[in-house]
Amino acid sequence: MSDSAKQGRPKVTPAAAVAKAAKNSEDIASLHYRITGTVPGRGRLEAEASMSTEPLAMSMQMTTADQGENGRLEIRFVDEVMYVGGSAVASEKLDGKSWYRADPAMWGRGAVDNNSHGVLPKQLEGNPAVQSTLLADSKDLHKNGTETIDATRTTHYRGTVTGSGLRAARDAAADQTTQKRQIESLDQFIALRVDGTLTMDLWIDDDDHTKQFRMRGKTYDPRGGAEGKQLDLTITFLDVNQPVTVEAPPSKDTADITTLAGGAPAG
Known part of the structure; x- marks a missing residue:
């Protein structure tokens, strides 16, 4: 039987x-999920994320294995703006702040529309x-x-x-x-x-x-x-379909990527 x-x-x-x-x-209107595996150009990585579709937003903590604790990134997408912080960010470029922002940025759309400014592997930009x-x-x-x-x-x-x-x-x-x-x-x-x-x-x-x-x-x-x-x-x-809230970091603790010498400090 x-x-x-x-x-x-x-x-x-x-x-x-x-x-x-x-x-x-x-x-599925919201999702909390875990990612493990190998991505070309990044190697072995682990990530945990939460997302919502209305409004479209996502928060992720990602670590690349070969960098350990020094390879940790926290990425947030809110209102088509991306915020990036974590130990992998070169803090000396942030003028005392903990995050940098980049826009326009998009996650979870089609292959052409997604844009994480090189921070996320393309394979992690999808829904x-x-x-x-x-x-x-x-x-x-x-x-x-x-x-x-x-x-x-x-x-x-x-x-x-x-x-x-x-x-x-x-x-x-x-x-x-x-x-x-x-x-x-x-x-x-x-x-x-x-x-x-x-x-x-x-x-x-x-x-x-x-x-x-x-x-x-x-x-x-x-x-x-x-x-x-x-x-x-x-x-x-x-x-x-559990409640998910993704908030932008405080503006006083955020640097605009366009003002940073040498471009993005991580990614």
Whole structure:
């Protein structure tokens, strides 16, 4: 007897399960999440963040492994302004202040619209709630067992996604709502800078919500230089639709990036 039958839950196909989780992600208005993995150009990193969609805002603490405590950054996006502080900021450039600000800055939009002034890796500029839906367009989905993630029972699915597949899904969309979702998915894929195929794992809880996903693939160099390196990121959803408030630092403790000699002191 299957796990689903034992628990009195209807058996669903991997495609249906992943599609349901993608649909439920549309209701995410705020999110607290954790990121671990390796990003080209930054190496191993860890981050924890909270975001809201209305208004669009985000707060993140990120540490790069090779720099340890000296590589910690705190980044906030509020009202299309980015604020950056932390031990990785060269404090001698801040004229006694703890933060610098840069604008216009944008996080969580499409690949073209996002702008963190080089502080965040491009792969961390996307909205994880939308990134989690990419597997819905996989043509080789399969179930990969059950696992417990942060005390939550989940079903693990795996598949691959390509840019050409996402473009085909966008072009084949039967209605405006579906087309909008496909455009957002394609934008998030482009922002990942994956060269060819993205391998994706998705862990879905018993309430049909995403608990965790992992993205792996070789990236390309947008400047046309050397061959890209491997992307490997795991994003875990810690709290969903809980109150999130992101506030700008006090203006008296903030320096404008345009007034700093030598440009940005971090990133």
